[in-house]
Amino acid sequence: MEPVNIKRTTSTVKYSLIGMFLSVAIALGILSLTDFELYSFSFLFIPAGGLALGIIATIGYFYRIVNEGYKPSRQxxxxxxxxxxxTFLFIQYGDYRMSYVTKDHAINHQFKGDPISSYQDEDGKALTFYHYYAFKLKNSESSLLYHGREAIQADSFAGYNWFRWSLSFVGFLLGGIFPGWWLTRGITHCTACKQAYLTEYKLGDLSSGIVTEFYNVLVQEIESNNFKAFIDIVNRFDIFNNNESDIHEETYVINIAACPNCKHGFVIMKHYSRDEEDGTYRENDNKKIALSTEGSFAEQALSYVKAI
Known part of the structure; x- marks a missing residue:
């Protein structure tokens, strides 16, 4: 059985708790200051508030995993x-605990008046957390009682309330998984163990024409474990070494990559093409080349990078 890295696990838990705390604090802080329910805010049926708070809750968790070179798993x-x-439940409960009713029967979240828990629903049941949200989701005929008298009446339709609540919840869920996708865009994962992302180090820049012309030679040097011959070709035709960086429309960045999990090595060739409008280079992921290395090739390459 693989040993558990206690330090890494503890650090990931810390990042997770910080993100969840920030999400709750931001939602309830805004609610307390402005009575604005950020968590249920939507724009054109896009649950913007839920998405934002979901992202905040998990971005630290995913950042820690990806930053250490590991691929987020299904777990x-x-x-x-x-x-x-x-996080969603804590925000909802915080909303409940912060809900107060003034003498003119207006609900606020600045702790003015009586707490909502001192009220009863139309059936005479004390407004616990569950009954409070049951009241919020009912139709316009629902009302609250205070010392036996009608005090507050809901003014929205039950179907709309359920839709709004469900949309907010879906926003939280989508926001929660979004950082896992966003932080791993454009990162090459290890095809050997399929459990981690590769840590890449740059070896040089070659024109697309040189890569095409010498591709078979480069592959042969990799397969024969001859890093010296490989890097000699890269250095000889490097567009920056030859002051040719401005004359090529298509280039390849040559990287050596190592898997932090299984230590397998790869040569990664990333393709870039010049944008006609602004002249900048953009990566073309569909033209990226990944070649597995054998023997000590990756070790020699990493030693070379560190010595530069």
């Missing part, structure tokens, strides 16, 4: 859903 995504569920 990590399930964990993130659990995190946003807990």
């Amino acid at each position: 990590n995504y399930l964990m993130s859903l659990g995190m946003v569920l807990v």
Whole structure:
């Protein structure tokens, strides 16, 4: 059985708790200051508030995983859903505990008046957390009682309330898994163990024409474990070494990559093409080349990078 890295696990838990705390604090802080329910805010049926708070809750968790070179697993995504569920419930409970009613029967979140828990629903049941949200989701005929007298009446339709609540919840869930996708865009994962992302180090820049012309030679040097011959070709035709960086429309960045999990090595050739409008180079992921290395090739390459 693989040993558990206690330090890494503790650090990931810390990042997770910080993100969840920030999400709750931001939502309830805004609610207390402005009575604005950020968590239920939507724009054109896009649950913007839920998405934002879900992202805040899990971005630290995913950042820690990806920053250490590991690929988020199915278990990590399930964990993130659990995190946003807990965050969502804490925000809802915080809303309940912060809800107060003034003498003119207006609900506020600045602790003015009587707490909502001192009221009863139309059936005479004390407004616990559950009954409070049951009241909020009912139709316009629902009302609250205070010392036996009608005090507050809901003014929105039950179907709309349920839709709004569901949309907010879905926003939290989508926001919770979004950082896992966003932080891993454009990162090459290890095809050997399929559990981690590769840590890449730059060896040089070659024109697209040189890569095409010498491709078979480069592959042969990799397969024969001859890093010296490989890097000699890269250095000889490097566009920056030859002051040719401005004359090529298409280039390849040559990287050596190592897997932090299984230590397998790869040569990664990333293709870039010049944008006709602004002249900048943009990566073309569909033209990226990844070649597995054998023997000590990756070790020699990493030693070379560190010595530069």
